[in-house]
Amino acid sequence: MSNPESFRELCRNELHSGPTSGLLSGYVQANLLILPQSAAESFEDLCFRNPVACPLLCKTNDSPYRLENHDRYIKNGHFDIRRDFPKYNIYHGGELIEQKNNCVDEWAEGHVGFLIGCSFSFEYALAQAGLAPKNVVQGSNVSMFVTTKYLDTSGIFHRCPYVVSMRPYKVNDIEQVRQITRLFKKTHGEPIDWGFDGAQRLGIRDLKQPEYGDPIDIAENEIPVFWACGVTPQLAVATVGQSIDGAVVGHTPGHMLVLDTTQVS
Amino acid sequence: MSNPESFRELCRNELHSGPTSGLLSGYVQANLLILPQSAAESFEDLCFRNPVACPLLCKTNDSPYRLENHDRYIKNGHFDIRRDFPKYNIYHGGELIEQKNNCVDEWAEGHVGFLIGCSFSFEYALAQAGLAPKNVVQGSNVSMFVTTKYLDTSGIFHRCPYVVSMRPYKVNDIEQVRQITRLFKKTHGEPIDWGFDGAQRLGIRDLKQPEYGDPIDIAENEIPVFWACGVTPQLAVATVGQSIDGAVVGHTPGHMLVLDTTQVS
Structure with missing residues (x-):
């Protein structure tokens, strides 16, 4: 290998x-x-x-x-x-x-x-910058949520929701996390939203119950950060299958x- | 001219x-x-x-x-x-x-x-196909609404909502309207949503009170059809100005x- x-x-x-x-x-x-x-x-x-x-x-x-x-x-x-x-x-x-x-x-x-x-690509870059996602450190799967944000419709793909991955970070680290992942234009890029208000905008009801992957604890000094997730296309296929x-x-x-x-x- | x-x-x-x-x-x-x-x-x-x-x-x-x-x-x-x-x-x-x-x-x-x-580009194409938007026929401005759908964040542009234009069509005409406007890839393309349930997904509360443009009547045999709108970038600038x-x-x-x-x- x-x-x-x-x-x-x-x-x-x-x-x-x-x-x-x-x-x-x-x-x-x-x-x-x-x-x-x-x-x-x-x-x-x-x-x-x-x-x-x-x-x-x-x-x-x-x-x-x-x-x-x-x-x-x-x-x-x-x-x-x-x-x-x-x-x-x-x-x-x-x-x-x-x-x-x-x-x-x-x-x-x-x-x-x-x-x-x-998004494996940017997880590696985050780790190299000393900002390893908690799921990587814990060896668990990332938390993924189905949102109430819909893809812009295209042909047969209508009413297909975004799936987002969630990684918790300290508020002070958010700008650096955004900057690092922004460069990964072909692998989801920077977070689409963050914070507990961001969870609300995305229609996520319970951060402890992800639809896919493992639950990840959010510590008191952390907020959830949300990236668009590669599961989205497969859910789109399931939606209009x-x-x-x-x-x-x-x-x-x-x-x-x-x-x-x-x-x- | x-x-x-x-x-x-x-x-x-x-x-x-x-x-x-x-x-x-x-x-x-x-x-x-x-x-x-x-x-x-x-x-x-x-x-x-x-x-x-x-x-x-x-x-x-x-x-x-x-x-x-x-x-x-x-x-x-x-x-x-x-x-x-x-x-x-x-x-x-x-x-x-x-x-x-x-x-x-x-x-x-x-x-x-x-x-x-x-979107003026596709309005002309719709009219040529006998599907002139009501705002064109009436000589009024199109109805535009601020939605609760947010652009995918980028740098300083965070929490910036989509603005959509609304044109009413008969349910039977929707597929043709979608097909015609789909080709206009550089001018918003096909509708992002339609129907009264679509209005709800976009967080539009009152179809009679557009945030920009003129109110357009939706007849009993029509439903609202929503396209992404070029006012979105200017609202983004106003949001983070x-x-x-x-x-x-x-x-x-x-x-x-x-x-x-x-x-x-």
Whole structure:
């Protein structure tokens, strides 16, 4: 696992099927969504209109082996979007029906794979600045909440809420945390809101009961800080899934593709 | 007024200082924001993060006479962002203090001018398809509402609400209206929400009392349809204006720059 290419080879050969948090630090990790042609155009527009919640890195170029701007993300060697993630979630009609180590059977002519930026990138940068998120320090999953803020509608994707991740910080650290994560334009960038009033604006009712991930304690001298979260696109697919014909594939949360680039802007 | 260039010349010579709605149909019209250097970077990020509400067409390139990708917007001849709009709003500390036919005195070294797409473009396309918005038919201003949906925060721009424009349509026409306006990617694109439930999601309390523009009747067989609105950036400046040093200049609402392009995607 000395480099992203050999790590992807392990995944491809189904020798690694676990989470990727903390692995190959500094390299960009990507979320996945594979959609049938009919939904792909709406989804690409959704990303264009909502770049903070759905930061599209690139999509496949008529083949599971090639990405648009391929060389920017995969330097050389083999690539197969159907096998290079550690684990895949298979959806039908918006419902999760299976988890598999590859999605070769689900990929069909006309399917489009989308790679979406992941906040693991900025967690590493925060840690390097002495501002490691509590979930990283505790080795737990980040807290994630479904909000009452909706994505700007695009085609079939209507009434799809933002999912946010929450990391507690001291008020005095907020400006530095904002500055560090602001640079990560393709992986959600700076927080979209913060504070207990921010939680209220986002329609979050109980900070102790996240919809995804683990509960994280907020100390008395801390406030919650909210970033747009890569779970948003998968919840969008679940929300409108009944209007999508055919299989939809996502990565299993936490089980990302590791790219050859460290570039995040 | 046979073409955009001669219309801009009229404005430059202060021979036209009225609204531009319906003038030179088919040409893209642009909203304006001129900011001091210190706020310009935050604003450019705000546009990058919120392309539906703040669709940035281009910005000035170190001079009031040149735009980035200049030739795409201004084919030939003279250009001066300080004079080529019919009328300018001058702000200090977030408050409107004056309206002028030029902003030569307010422009200073380091100021950056931003041109932002305007929904007049898609109103023309709707009318051509036999779906003219009621405000166009009635010759009134569109209804605009301040919502409880916030822009994704960027630098100094925090807690800035979306402003939406509202046009009533019959339920059966919604899909066609969505399809037509979807193509106008640089001028707000398709509606972000619709229906009376959509008004509720956006936190709009009274559809008869718009914060800007004129009230528009919604007939019994119609529902309200909401687009992100170009007033959003000016409200953002008003919201955080006290943290901006120096003059901020916008166009006077309805008084746009007419560009040489008809391209909107």
